């Protein structure tokens with residue numbers, strides 16, 4: 001590689017064994033929740049509120065209908081607490097009287113015949129009294145007289161570094177903007193669903209499509225009022241999740257289990273239709289950011305001032321954590337002495353928003369990166385140059401006060417990305433093209449960003465994850481952990497890490513099915529933590545296992561799979577303990593203050609520069625992405641093919657976020673375009689080439705220096721595309737998706753009108 | 764009136780109503796669970812099967828139209844084909860829910876173009892949504908199965 005100081009670029013063919021789940025998925029034999037056998041079972045369905053918050057006055061079952069062969073569940077059938085267990089118990093499992101949004105579950109029905117069930121849904125009517133003035137907008141919620149909760153705020157954070165006033169004094173060029181990102185639907189192709197059954201001994205088994213089995217288990221314990229040991233949660237093959245199956249599966253599991261409890265031993269399958277899934281399950285938080293950036297004439301940042309607000313919807317669910325990640329990522333990978341980021345998660349009457357790949361960071365990074373281009377423009381500077389001037393380097397101080405260590409590759413990703421795309425040459429070509437009066441305009445835009453992997457701050461400490469390895473007598477090793485394969489390749493990556501650490505071929509190691517009655521809690525499968533945190537625990541457990549086999553079963557110093565199997569046989573014969581467990585210990589220097597956002601927020605950041613090249617048709621105002629380049633430093637690519645697939649897939653979602661995916665709301669705050677015909681995600685015909693360049697600095701906190709991969713691809717595409725379009729058309733863009741209708745409005749409004757609303761700006 | 768068709772080479776007679784969706788007949792009457800439902804309205808291609816060699820979305824097809832039809836589902840594809848091997852090797856499946864439909868779309872595409880260009884692959888798959896892969900690894904797998912170089 002030609003650039004000194006940049007980490008090595010890898011041959012991606014190396015180290016990429018076949019996916020362990022590949023064959024079953026390709027032959028169609030993998031069983032997803034709707035494929036699970038359910039002999040003699042019932043199907044479940046949900047009756048929901050229609051109004052955007054209010055009081056449920058009456059539930060009327062059509063007397064003309066024979067309800068005797070239905071299982072019917074309402075709030076009074078809940079044996080435990082009527083709340084979904086999460087950060088705070090505010091979201092109800094079934095509405096009893098008051099409710100906060102349209103689409104809340106009131107009555108659960110189950111019947112053996114899906115068609116009859118569908119008809120019965122229409123025969124239950126709810127008498128609802130609407131609360132006056134439901135709120136669906138962030139700033140309206142902040143200013144509203146009517147408060148759903150105090151201040152309509154789920155969380156209110158302040159990251160404050162340096163002295164903003166001082167930064168303002170030193171700034172010679174200042175820009176100000178208001179930028180918005182919309183809700184985005186995860187759109188996993190497998191809709192959500194659960195299968196619950198009461199077993200002969202009264203224990204309950206819930207199987208389904210989910211990310212976090214222990215979240216579901218905890219929710220069942222609370223709602224059913226049953227002991228943990230009598231509940232079992234099993235993950236079925238999961239057809240995509242992206243965060244969307246982090247919290248809501250707990251709700252569906254409670255519903256399915258409540259129905260099963262009354263179904264006299266018959267299993268109950270509760271599978272959402274696509275429309276229901278789109279209307280009620282959580283999506284990415286919409287955001288509104290007021291941002292001001294100041295720099296001196298040379299382009300050195302003097303201050304960053306952001307008022308970042310996200311719409312949390314009608315219940316708190318995960319919003320404070322999403323907000324916290326958004327706030328930490330807001331100032332980007334830049335060095336700036338004076339930073340103020342105020343973050344607020346706001347209560348509205350939308351169904352609650354939730355986790356989606358990136359978890360708050362794509363929203364705030366979007367604002368920062370688009371604002372950086374505005375600043376570059378005002379400075380008369382090239383956007384890449386402005387970034388180069390301000391990107392963090394080792395020993396700089398990060399926005400959270402942490403001194404950046406050697407694991408900082410912001411500049412390396414920028415250099416490689418500029419070189420790969422022939423950025424400066426393209427820029428000149430596109431300028432010439434645009435000046436020549438063609439029917440299209442072209443632009444090249446970039447985004448530089450970093451993303452922290454793992455839970456924020458002390459989160460991993462609180463999780464106290466555990467992973468076990470179990471050796472079987474014939475020499476196979478089973479990994480026991482609660483982390484789930486949902487398509488991202490965790491099963492393969494974890495097996496690969498274990499096999500490598502044990503010096504065994506991959507087919508000697510397998511990942512046990514995620515079943516809470518067997519696997520320890522190794523934390524949820526979120527926040528790009530699986531490979532890094534859990535992979536590291538697997539490696540530690542493997543070392544411990546080898547030590548035990550050496551000490552207790554004479555495993556020779558150098559061994560092959562046969563020697564290993566023989567040692568396992570001896571260990572079993574001697575009735576030695578065949579199970580080893582590794583516990584999480586935080587890396588040194590992991591100090592974090594959640595109140596002041598001070599300290600080391602993440603064990604590792606991954607670094608990236610993404611570049612989008614676009615062409616906009618001047619007549620139709622349709623935007624096409626000509627080329628997309630993602631340069632990403634990921635520590636170490638454990639499985640380069642999986643890593644590349646993760647990045648390409650994430651970029652595709654990011655391009656959807658930037659250009660196509662518009663959630664439209666009806667008057668009751670529910671997604672109106674609740675079909676795949678009108679919620680548009682990218683097809684193969686829509687996407688141009690996506691080039692992925694992996695850089696490996698080898699300094700991440702995971703195995704061999706690996707760090708999180710999967711979330712960065714969501715952070716970069718939207719700002720890169722918007723910056724490219726702004727450049728192509730010489731206009732300001734203030735929101736995504738950049739649909740032709742919006743461009744028409746903006747082009748008509750040229751010169752750009754500032755859309756800065758007046759809101760409370762006190763800090 | 765029962766409907767008689769050949770599914771994966773075997774004669775099958777269904778007594779479901781002629782208005783029943785082929786998707787439900789395959790999944791519930793034939794227990795062929797490889798055909799998935801992603802949207803139920805012809806948009807995602809997760810339910811795609813071959814009917815007389817043509818790619819169709821089985822959620823849109825009423826059973827009544829299937830009299831004497833020759834139907835291939837993912838279970839009817841050879842397990843060890845060049846295509847299957849390339850899908851595994853190239854990482855063309857992630858969560859896998861779109862994969863059966865993709866395998867059938869790819870089969871139909873390769874039947875029509877033994878050596879498809881990238882543009883032909885893109886268009887050939889454009890009725891099948893994948894939310895995981897961004898399609899790149901699927902293109903690579905199809906190109907490799909067709910004997911071309913796979914950019915993996």
Ligand code: FES
Pocket residue numbers: 799800801802803804805806807808809810811820821822823
């Ligand atoms: S389920 Fe048939 S096309 Fe989506």
Ligand code: FES
Pocket residue numbers: 189239240487855856857858859860861862892893894895896
């Ligand atoms: S692999 Fe998940 S939708 Fe295609």
